[in-house]
Amino acid sequence: xxxxxxxxxxxxxxxxxxxxxxxxxxxxxxxxxxxxxxxxxxxxxxxxxxxxxxxxxxxxxxxxxxxxxxxxxxxxxxxxxxxxxxxxxxxxxxxxxxxxxxxxxxxxxxxxxxxxxxxxxxxxxxxxxxxxxxxxxxxxxxxxxxxxxxxxxxxxxxxxxxxxxxxxxxxxxxxxxxxxxxxxxxxxxxxxxxxxxxxxxxxxxxxxxxxxxxxxxxxxxxxxxxxxxxxxxxxxxxxxxxxxxxxxxxxxxxxxxxxxxxxxxxxxxxxxxxxxxxxxxxxxxxxxxxxxxxxxxxxxxxxxxxxxxxxxxxxxxxxxxxxxxxxxxxxxxxxxxxxxxxxxxxxxxxxxxxxxxxxxxxxxxxxxxxxxxxxxxxx
Amino acid sequence: xxxxxxxxxxxxxxxxxxxxxxxxxxxxxxxxxxxxxxxxxxxxxxxxxxxxxxxxxxxxxxxxxxxxxxxxxxxxxxxxxxxxxxxxxxxxxxxxxxxxxxxxxxxxxxxxxxxxxxxxxxxxxxxxxxxxxxxxxxxxxxxxxxxxxxxxxxxxxxxxxxxxxxxxxxxxxxxxxxxxxxxxxxxxxxxxxxxxxxxxxxxxxxxxxxxxxxxxxxxxxxxxxxxxxxxxxxxxxxxxxxxxxxxxxxx
Numbered sequence: 145x146x147x148x149x150x151x152x153x154x155x156x157x158x159x160x161x162x163x164x165x166x167x168x169x170x171x172x173x174x175x176x177x178x179x180x181x182x183x184x185x186x187x188x189x190x191x192x193x194x195x196x197x198x199x200x201x202x203x204x205x206x207x208x209x210x211x212x213x214x215x216x217x218x219x220x221x222x223x224x225x226x227x228x229x230x231x232x233x234x235x236x237x238x239x240x241x242x243x244x245x246x247x248x249x250x251x252x253x254x255x256x257x258x259x260x261x262x263x264x265x266x267x268x269x270x271x272x273x274x275x276x277x278x279x280x281x282x283x284x285x286x287x288x289x290x291x292x293x294x295x296x297x298x299x300x301x302x303x304x305x306x307x308x309x310x311x312x313x314x315x316x317x318x319x320x321x322x323x324x325x326x327x328x329x330x331x332x333x334x335x336x337x338x339x340x341x342x343x344x345x346x347x348x349x350x351x352x353x354x355x356x357x358x359x360x361x362x363x364x365x366x367x368x369x370x371x372x373x374x375x376x377x378x379x380x381x382x383x384x385x386x387x388x389x390x391x392x393x394x395x396x397x398x399x400x401x402x403x404x405x406x407x408x409x410x411x412x413x414x415x416x417x418x419x420x421x422x423x424x425x426x427x428x429x430x431x432x433x434x435x436x437x438x439x440x441x442x443x444x445x446x447x448x449x450x451x452x453x454x455x456x457x458x459x460x461x462x463x464x465x466x467x468x469x470x471x472x473x474x475x476x477x478x479x480x481x482x483x484x485x486x487x488x489x490x491x492x493x494x495x496x497x498x499x500x501x502x503x504x505x506x507x508x509x510x511x512x513x514x515x516x517x518x519x520x521x522x523x
Numbered sequence: 524x525x526x527x528x529x530x531x532x533x534x535x536x537x538x539x540x541x542x543x544x545x546x547x548x549x550x551x552x553x554x555x556x557x558x559x560x561x562x563x564x565x566x567x568x569x570x571x572x573x574x575x576x577x578x579x580x581x582x583x584x585x586x587x588x589x590x591x592x593x594x595x596x597x598x599x600x601x602x603x604x605x606x607x608x609x610x611x612x613x614x615x616x617x618x619x620x621x622x623x624x625x626x627x628x629x630x631x632x633x634x635x636x637x638x639x640x641x642x643x644x645x646x647x648x649x650x651x652x653x654x655x656x657x658x659x660x661x662x663x664x665x666x667x668x669x670x671x672x673x674x675x676x677x678x679x680x681x682x683x684x685x686x687x688x689x690x691x692x693x694x695x696x697x698x699x700x701x702x703x704x705x706x707x708x709x710x711x712x713x714x715x716x717x718x719x720x721x722x723x724x725x726x727x728x729x730x731x732x733x734x735x736x737x738x739x740x741x742x743x744x745x746x747x748x749x750x751x752x753x754x755x756x757x758x759x760x761x762x763x764x765x766x767x768x769x770x771x772x773x774x
Contacts, residue, residue: 215647357614357615357616358610358611358614359614359615359616360582361578361610362608362610362614363677364633365583365603365608366603366628366631367600367604368631369600485616520581522582522583522599
């Protein structure tokens, strides 16, 4: 081993980076942006509260020290939590309707004998109704209920902790088909993310090569229009991208036994729209990359905000309002929401068309962006 | 039908052409008129502005100032059908056979699939790549790539051929072949503008435009330029004429 040669190679790499400021900037910016986003998402501050329907039917009860209404204590405790916005409902069916309509993330019904049973040290079952198609909403609701229960139990005079031992939380899914497993919940996310990711990678690197090899100059010196180039790329890559997509979807369906409750054509339509947007996004973005290294670094910049803010893992509903608006511009937000509704809850075109329109709008916008960027390649 | 005015019109007419990149002027008031049917060589050192001029003519760069007419029109999609452009690097699809590259570019210029195939077969014979027609471009030697690249630029039978450093990195035998191709094309009526930084090579052109600092320093036949400079060879003539050219602010 020659130490001087090793240092020569290492020194050359460092010097190359000094002339590639964009890569250095990405090296610094990408992890900062990613960690800031995660810090925000898992932290408590700066979030909008999640609306939850509460039906308090508790009539109160008598304890050794007098009458208590533990239902009120529970609701107060829930109200005190920053992550939850309590919406009072009169009846259970009304609250469940609000869950189905997406107005609230969950519905909790407190039975009329809640105080009486808890005071008597008897068991109680609390029902938490959720949509069942979006696990990112279920967790925060159940967590808040557990916290409120602990505080309620602590308020029982002389009965701290003991009383909640008899309380069971039962989660009821209102929309999902019965028997959903973790892989069912995450299959729509995986299918959407991989479709977008593979296609974006394929086109952005190909287009970069077109530019770097000089063939784009030849193209632009011919009478070809910019829209011809865009559409030609789209058509050329659509087949390969859809093949990849079908492999992911097929594997999920046949090997992982993920159910598709709704119409298959709607699932495929969503994926085609996603592929179109992804191909078209790859073209303009490849213009801002000088080499393959930079293209690869664009991937987290393009993909991670969509995964983090698009409701794939964390709920869109609790995002700071400007971030929530931003998330509506992401194709993955809409694609995942549609796929969840269609695959898990059997939704049809009538239920998801506004999000389909959003996907089409994204596709049109990326084609337009590509045409604008291609203008710089021609006088 | 070609009217008299069209026939007399210059193939390229550039007046006071300016191309700025930030504060750098790659073209700095370039005046040049290229006659129809001639072979014009643009010579000068690297960075003189030759490639920038070619790219403006090809419609790839919009000049920052001045005027340019190409084949009677503004550079762009309308005149692009009559222009052939060969970039400096052999801009080809490496993972396609030679003939597929030719067919592709022919179709971009509006030939039907069938016409494009026929034309591609003709071109591989013209540029003597017949035996390599089905070979992937990445498996060709550097010289053969250059021939394939030339083929792609002339696949639509252009009236004006722009060749950016067509002979760079080519062995002497192939270089002679290339010049023969240029002469043949020119004999068929094609106007050719080519750049080279190997100045004596430009001797084969009808006229030579010496370019320096984004301007035309001198224009004429090889003999005229040598005589004007009072030098024996074109390299020395270039330097003498460049040094004699008016400097910035003296014009």
